[in-house]
Amino acid sequence: MKLPIFLDNHSTTPMDPRVLDEMLPYFVEKFGNAASRNHAFGWEAEEAVNQARERIATLINADTKEIVFTSGATESDNLAIKGVLEMYKEKGTHIITSSTEHRAVLDTAKSLEAKGLATVTYLPVDKYGMVNPEDVRNAITDKTILISVMLANNEIGTINPVQDIGKIAKAKGILFHCDATQGVGKIPVDVQAMGIDLMSFSSHKIYGPKGVGALYVRKKNPRVRLVAQMDGGGHERGMRSGTLPVPLIVGFGKACELCRVEMDTETTRIRAMRDRLQAAITEALEESYLNGHPTERLPGNLNISFAYVEGESLLMGMKDIALSSGSACTSATLEPSYVLRALGVGVELAHSSIRFGIGRFNTDEEIDYTITKVVEIVTKLREMSPLYEMAKEGVDLKSVQWAAH
Amino acid sequence: MAYSDKVVDHFNNPRNMGSFKKDEEGIGTGMVGAPECGDVMKLQIKVQDDTIVDAKFKTFGCGSAIASSSLATEWLKGKTVKEAGQIKNTDIVQELNLPPVKIHCSVLAEDAIKAALADYQKKADTKAGNTE
Numbered sequence: 328m329k330l331p332i333f334l335d336n337h338s339t340t341p342m343d344p345r346v347l348d349e350m351l352p353y354f355v356e357k358f359g360n361a362a363s364r365n366h367a368f369g370w371e372a373e374e375a376v377n378q379a380r381e382r383i384a385t386l387i388n389a390d391t392k393e394i395v396f397t398s399g400a401t402e403s404d405n406l407a408i409k410g411v412l413e414m415y416k417e418k419g420t421h422i423i424t425s426s427t428e429h430r431a432v433l434d435t436a437k438s439l440e441a442k443g444l445a446t447v448t449y450l451p452v453d454k455y456g457m458v459n460p461e462d463v464r465n466a467i468t469d470k471t472i473l474i475s476v477m478l479a480n481n482e483i484g485t486i487n488p489v490q491d492i493g494k495i496a497k498a499k500g501i502l503f504h505c506d507a508t509q510g511v512g513k514i515p516v517d518v519q520a521m522g523i524d525l526m527s528f529s530s531h532k533i534y535g536p537k538g539v540g541a542l543y544v545r546k547k548n549p550r551v552r553l554v555a556q557m558d559g560g561g562h563e564r565g566m567r568s569g570t571l572p573v574p575l576i577v578g579f580g581k582a583c584e585l586c587r588v589e590m591d592t593e594t595t596r597i598r599a600m601r602d603r604l605q606a607a608i609t610e611a612l613e614e615s616y617l618n619g620h621p622t623e624r625l626p627g628n629l630n631i632s633f634a635y636v637e638g639e640s641l642l643m644g645m646k647d648i649a650l651s652s653g654s655a656c657t658s659a660t661l662e663p664s665y666v667l668r669a670l671g672v673g674v675e676l677a678h679s680s681i682r683f684g685i686g687r688f689n690t691d692e693e694i695d696y697t698i699t700k701v702v703e704i705v706t707k708l709r710e711m712s713p714l715y716e717m718a719k720e721g722v723d724l725k726s727v728q729w730a731a732h
Numbered sequence: 733m734a735y736s737d738k739v740v741d742h743f744n745n746p747r748n749m750g751s752f753k754k755d756e757e758g759i760g761t762g763m764v765g766a767p768e769c770g771d772v773m774k775l776q777i778k779v780q781d782d783t784i785v786d787a788k789f790k791t792f793g794c795g796s797a798i799a800s801s802s803l804a805t806e807w808l809k810g811k812t813v814k815e816a817g818q819i820k821n822t823d824i825v826q827e828l829n830l831p832p833v834k835i836h837c838s839v840l841a842e843d844a845i846k847a848a849l850a851d852y853q854k855k856a857d858t859k860a861g862n863t864e
Contacts, residue, residue, distance in 0.1 A: 637770055639794035643735065643743055654770060654794070663770065675767035711749055711798065713774035713790040714767060729766030 330647040332693045336627055336686030337481050337509060338651060342578070343534040343687070349581040350536065353574035361571045362562060372573045379580025386583040387507075387526065388517040389543050395563045396571055399540035400508040401431040403527030404475075406542055406567065407504045408435045410553030411473050411525070412445055415502075419470030425450045425458045425487075426669040428477050431527075432506055436475075446470070455620035456485035456670050464495050474503045478510035482653060482666040482682055483619030484628025486514065493522020502551060508532055508540075512586035513594070513625055518543055524551050530575065534687055535582030539575035542567075593687060598626040600694045601685050605629050607698040612705050618653075618667055618680055627685040632667075632676040635715035636708040641681055644704035648697055653680035675714075675724075735795055736829035742799035747806050750788045752776045760852025764843040771797045771837065775844035777808055777816070779852055784808045784816055789844075796834040800824050800841035808845065813852065819845055 333341065353375060361376045363369025380391040397403045412420065424436055426449045439445040448466045452458055458476050467474075474496050479486045489505055496503035504525040507516055511526075512533035518526055529540035544566065545551045559568025586593075609615050614634040630653075633641065638654030653664030654677070662668075663677035672680075683697070709715040714724060735743070751774070752759045758779045765772040771793030778786040787805035791798045803824060808816050821838035824830070830838055 635792060637793050637797075640743070640798060643740075643795040673768075675770075678767070678770040711746060711790055712792040713763065713772055714792045716751060716774075716790060724767060729768070729772070730764060 328690070328692045328696065332648045332689075332696065334683050334685060334689065334693070334697060335649045335651050336684035336689075337484075337532075337682065338684070339531050339537065340534045340686050341688055342531075342536055343582065343585060345585060346535055346578045346581045350574045350578040353577050357573075359573070361573055362560065372571075375573055375577050376571055379576045379583075382580040382584040382587075383541060386516070386587045387511060387528075387543060388519050390546060392564070393518075393543050393546050395542045395544055395566045396576055397540045397542055397567055398538060399531070400429075400506065400527045400529035401540075403529075403540050403542035404429070404431040404504075404506055405435050406553065406556050407525040407527060407544075408432065408473065408475060409439065409556055410566070411502055411504070411551070412439060413554035414552050415472045416444070419468075419472045420445045421448070421468055421470040422446070422473045422475065423448045423450065423463060423466045423471060424475040425452060425477070427452050427456055427480055427482075427485075427666045428475065429481055429506055429508065432475055432477070450476075452485075452669050454671050455623070456480055456483045456618075456666065457620060457623065458487050458492070460488055460491035460495055463492050464499075467495075467499055467501065471499070471501050474501055476503075476505060478505050478507035478516065479514070479625050479628075480619070480666060481509050482664060483630045483670070484509070484625035485620040486510065486623045486625065489523070490521045496524070497522050500549075502549075509625060512583065512590070513627065515590070518545070524549070530579035530582055533582045533586050536575045536578040539572055539579045541579070594626045597685050597687070597689075600689060600691065601627055601629050601683075603691075604683060604685070604694050604698060605631075608701055611698075611702045615705070616676065618670065618672060629683040629685070630667075630680060631683075632672065632680040633705045634676060634679060635712045635718060636705055637678050638663075638680055640708055641679075641701075641704055644708065645697075645700050648700060651682045651684070653682070654678045738803075738828050739796055739799040739830070742802040742828070743795045746789075746798060746802045748786075748788050748802065748809075749790065751790060752778060752786075752788055758852070760848040760850075760855065762844045762847025762849070762851055764847055765793070765840050767792065770794070771840060773797065773801045773840050773844040775801060775804060775841075775848045777848045777852060779813060779856075782812050782814075784811050784813065793837065793840075794834070796828070796830055797837040797840060799828055800830075800837045801844060803827060804841045804845055813849060816845060817849055 359368030359372035361372040511528040526543040531537040618630040638652030667677040787808040789801040821842040824838035
């Protein structure tokens with residue numbers, strides 16, 4: 328077993344070597360511009376892009392013409408929300424989204440609000456982090472032009488009832504954008520069945536290269552139109568100008584194909600590792616709490632709060648395992664995870680959270696090692712924790728007058 | 733973020749981790765911070781003849797908070813009560829090479845020292861008052 332272990336597969340994933348193999352010829356040998364219509368170099372590149380588009384569209388049950396290549400999911404989210412608003416602002420400027428969206432959606436919404444271009448409703452989530460479709464329905468006004476709700480959350484893995492939201496959007500004639508960055512390639516996604524009109528996703532989350540993503544833009548029932556956010560050569564049906572990064576797109580296509588073909592076996596394997604990790608940790612350590620939905624969750628996701636110990640110190644104690652924490656100390660901001668806060672998780676438990684992200688290349692041996700390490704470090708840090716000591720003495724920590732600083 | 737070697741050392745080998753009984757003779761206890769802020773420090777001193785003969789800590793917090801309090805106990809031992817009151821957070825920042833985002837950890841350690849000293853003083857004053 329090689330150290331350090333990568334258990335942060337929600338942040339990014341290692342590229343599959345099979346993906347790299349397909350990309351390699353498109354750097355030096357087949358370098359053409361896919362927009363060059365008049366020579367063999369261009370045709371060769373265009374053909375490769377077409378094949379990738381086909382593979383990507385197949386994974387999500389879309390038409391190839393509905394795939395718009397972007398630099399990644401952040402750009403896709405921006406393009407979807409800003410592009411729709413600009414196109415349909417005569418109809419209305421109200422947007423509905425949820426409080427646990429990725430910052431690419433939340434900050435886009437906030438920036439539009441700040442500029443006075445839109446009004447935004449941020450829907451609450453339940454204690455598992457799930458959006459209630461009825462809340463979506465109730466938030467709709469005659470000015471609503473877009474609903475943007477994510478498929479699966481990047482911190483807690485909770486999967487939203489997207490299909491129900493899609494139905495509501497369709498019935499009301501409102502466009503539905505879904506940030507499916509964490510879901511595509513991991514769980515079945517069908518834009519038709521789910522009633523999705525626009526969908527953001529990314530290559531590097533599914534063992535493809537970084538720097539490329541896509542926005543699915545529905546072509547009929549209804550035909551969705553966007554105002555491009557970048558001016559230029561009018562690539563991607565005028566929605567996203569810029570020369571296509573052919574090698575990245577080829578890799579993205581291959582990554583999607585692998586996910587489609589291997590999803591069933593991969594999901595079974597990853598879920599088994601995740602369930603084993605969860606069971607072993609929660610059995611060995613009292614007061615370890617699952618964050619997120621107990622069943623409606625990404626197969627590779629596990630987010631746990633370990634009461635009385637702080638997240639960053641946990642990560643520091645497990646330096647040879649790459650993980651992430653909802654603790655404020657690990658980020659530039661002083662507030663702990665807004666996602667966990669939106670679930671109603673107490674601030675102190677939010678500070679104590681660790682996110683495990685299991686992926687394609689993790690092994691049972693790595694999971695065993697992680698279990699041992701987690702139990703060891705949590706036990707050690709609890710011995711060091713004045714809060715644990717007080718709790719053991721029977722002090723109700725909530726009754727203590729803390730001097731907040 | 734990379735931690736300094738000294739922070740890592742204190743984190744892996746905390747000095748004087750543990751607790752004294754609060755009501756024991758000559759013990760001063762300082763508890764500062766709050767769970768919702770992500771750090772709570774408990775620092776205790778044991779004073780004999782105006783000298784700190786032992787010190788202990790328990791900390792809930794990031795690695796830098798743990799290191800700051802561990803270092804504080806090391807520095808406290810052997811100092812007089814007056815000398816202990818002169819330990820500054822900037823000394824801790826310098827010793828542990830704390831980055832700007834971790835300065836609050838050193839401030840908390842200084843606060844914990846001051847709180848422990850104040851608690852010791854209060855108990856000593858009460859005792860003196862009682863025997864008069």
